[in-house]
Amino acid sequence: MSHSTAETTRDASADWPEAIYALLKKYSIRQVALVPDAGHSRLIKRCLADNELHVVSLTTEEEGIALMQGAWLGGQRSVLLMQSSGVGNCINMLSLSTIHRCPMPMLVTMRGDFGEFNPAQIPMGQATQPVLEAVGTLVQRADRPEDVAPCVEATLKFAFNTFRPTATLIGQRVLGAKTFGKDD
Amino acid sequence: MLAESGKIDRRELTRALLADRGGMLVIAGLGAPAWDITAVGDGPQNLPLWGGMGAAAMIGLGLALAQPERRVLVLTGDGEMLMGIGSLATIAHQAPKNLAIVVQDNEHYGETGMQETATRHGTDLVTMAEGAGIKRTMRVTRADEVPPLVQAVRGADGPFFAVVKVDEKSKPLVLPPREGAILQARMREHLLGPEAHLA
Numbered sequence: 001m002s003h004s005t006a007e008t009t010r011d012a013s014a015d016w017p018e019a020i021y022a023l024l025k026k027y028s029i030r031q032v033a034l035v036p037d038a039g040h041s042r043l044i045k046r047c048l049a050d051n052e053l054h055v056v057s058l059t060t061e062e063e064g065i066a067l068m069q070g071a072w073l074g075g076q077r078s079v080l081l082m083q084s085s086g087v088g089n090c091i092n093m094l095s096l097s098t099i100h101r102c103p104m105p106m107l108v109t110m111r112g113d114f115g116e117f118n119p120a121q122i123p124m125g126q127a128t129q130p131v132l133e134a135v136g137t138l139v140q141r142a143d144r145p146e147d148v149a150p151c152v153e154a155t156l157k158f159a160f161n162t163f164r165p166t167a168t169l170i171g172q173r174v175l176g177a178k179t180f181g182k183d184d
Numbered sequence: 185m186l187a188e189s190g191k192i193d194r195r196e197l198t199r200a201l202l203a204d205r206g207g208m209l210v211i212a213g214l215g216a217p218a219w220d221i222t223a224v225g226d227g228p229q230n231l232p233l234w235g236g237m238g239a240a241a242m243i244g245l246g247l248a249l250a251q252p253e254r255r256v257l258v259l260t261g262d263g264e265m266l267m268g269i270g271s272l273a274t275i276a277h278q279a280p281k282n283l284a285i286v287v288q289d290n291e292h293y294g295e296t297g298m299q300e301t302a303t304r305h306g307t308d309l310v311t312m313a314e315g316a317g318i319k320r321t322m323r324v325t326r327a328d329e330v331p332p333l334v335q336a337v338r339g340a341d342g343p344f345f346a347v348v349k350v351d352e353k354s355k356p357l358v359l360p361p362r363e364g365a366i367l368q369a370r371m372r373e374h375l376l377g378p379e380a381h382l383a
Contacts, residue, residue, distance in 0.1 A: 031249060054249045056278060059270030066239035066271075070211070070246020073231060073368060074254075075376045075383070078246065096236045096243075099364030160383075 016148035016174070017042035020107065023149065024053075024079065027156045031056060031071045031078035033064030039109030039175040040081045061086035065093035068104045077160060080106045084113070084128040084169070085121065094135045094165050103159035106137075106167040107152060114143075115177030132167050143171040185327040187351030192327060194288045194350040198259065199224045200330050201286065201337060206255070208338070209247060209371070213240035213260030215295040216354065217288060221259060223358035228374035231367055232360040238268030241285055245275050248283040248342075251375060255282050257337055262289040262303045262347075269312060275343050276317030284337040284344040285313075290352040298352070313345040322346040 020043050024032070031054045032047045034040065047055050058064050064080035071078040080090075087108060097104040111118070112125015132139050138158050140151035151168040158166040185200070187193045198220040202210065211231050212218040217240075218232035226232075233240060244258035265287045275283065291304035303309060310321050324333050324346060336344055361367060372380035 031246060054278070056245070056249075056274065059273050062238065063242045063268070063271050063274055066236060066242030066268075067246040069236075069239065070243035070248070071250050072246075073243070073371050073375075074247040074250025075372065075380070076246075076250035093236055093239060096239060096364075099235065100368035101365045102368060 014145055016145050016170075017046065019149035020152050021046045021050075023152050023156060027160065028077055029079055029156075030054060030076040031067065032081065033058055033067045033078060034081040035061050035064070035083070035086050037081070037083035037086075037109045039083070039170060040107070043081065061089040062093040065090050065096060065104060069096045069100065069102050072102045077103070079156075080104070082106065082108055084108050084110045085124045087128045087132060087167075088124045091131055091135055094137065097165040098136055101163040103163055104165040105155050105159035106132075106165065107155070108167055108169045109175055110169055110171050113172040113177075115172055117177060117180060129169060132165075135165070137165040137167050138162075139166075140168045141171060142168055143173045145174050148174060185330060187353065189351045189353075191351040192324070192330070192348055194290070195220050195223055195355050197288065197330060197348055197350060200334055201257065201259065203334075205229070206338075208255040208257055209251070209375075211240050211244045211247065211256070211258045211260075213237075213258070213264035215261060215264070216290075217259045217261055217264075218360060219355065219358050220288070222360040223355070226360050228370040230360070231371055234362065234364065237264055238271075240264055241268055241271045241275060244283055244285065245271070245278060245280060248280040249278065252280070252282055254375075255284070255338060256280075258283070258285040260285070260287055261294070262287055262291060262301050262309065263293045265309060266302060266307070269309075272313050272316035272318060272345070276313075279343060281340055281342045283342045285346070286333070286337060287345075287347045288350045289347050290350050292352050294352070294354050309347045310345065318343050318345045320344045324348040 112121035142148040142151040240260040248256040
């Protein structure tokens with residue numbers, strides 16, 4: 001691999017928020033529901049600057065599941081952006097996807113994962129994938145920057161081609177762990 | 185319009201809200217509101233919910249944003265609205281002009297044994313909606329207030345939020361189809377045509 005190709009590859013993988021934004025446009029997403037997370041801040045900023053997107057800031061994540069149901073009823077595609085702690089708030093509401101066969105892609109930034117500092121994040125962080133799978137969600141894990149875009153694309157395709165809840169979990173090895181200034 | 189108690193009859197209220205509805209789409213919260221919209225006439229413009237307690241208002245928001253030329257009415261109960269109360273802030277922030285929410289407030293959880301809700305003990309959902317930032321609201325307790333309510337629901341300057349105090353007694357069950365995939369697909373086909381199923 002030439003030096004320039006390696007540089008290009010590294011740049012592309014470091015820019016995974018931009019790659020997710022490009023995929024949201026490629027798959028004609030029109031509503032973006034979110035509870036803010038630091039890991040998604042660049043993507044959120046990009047979405048807010050796009051007048052074709054309805055960006056809906058939620059008070060709690062399960063509102064986003066209901067919003068996705070309404071959007072699909074009305075013929076629009078949507079996604080939900082949230083932190084892994086918010087997944088716990090969504091579990092009962094995900095029955096809407098199962099009973100109606102509604103596409104519900106979720107892009108989840110992980111806490112309570114690789115290198116976590118805050119004990120409060122561990123219980124839900126470690127439970128995120130099992131509980132999503134327990135209610136029928138197809139889950140992808142992205143633990144390297146270059147895995148993010150392919151996993152997100154698979155998550156969007158699974159949702160809109162097969163009519164079910166789907167999720168990509170973006171790990172803390174990609175995001176970096178928040179250390180509150182205690183790095184050791 | 186009135187039950188023996190002197191309070192508004194929930195099914196007569198539903199009939200008034202949905203009479204000559206034009207293109208208005210209706211999301212009904214689980215339990216009695218879902219039976220009520222079915223009793224006055226089931227069809228593809230209705231989504232009666234079988235679950236997802238607390239979801240009705242937010243489903244209405246997603247639908248209203250996706251279909252800005254259509255009126256969307258969310259008809260739900262006090263218990264269901266209380267469970268999703270934060271969504272009133274989300275809806276006020278988005279401020280869709282075509283969304284109306286009407287709570288049939290019987291001050292009880294009707295499906296689980298008539299336990300009292302917080303609205304029985306002083307919680308005022310209209311005040312909560314106003315506090316969330318919803319500017320157009322109504323409190324309805326009398327039959328002569330129903331025609332202005334119907335007008336407001338069909339107005340074009342939403343979001344609109346109303347509470348109607350209704351008689352607490354349960355009405356005869358009138359169940360909608362139980363297959364959610366049909367309920368979703370029929371509304372999508374109504375709005376999008378046969379292409380809905382090829383999306």
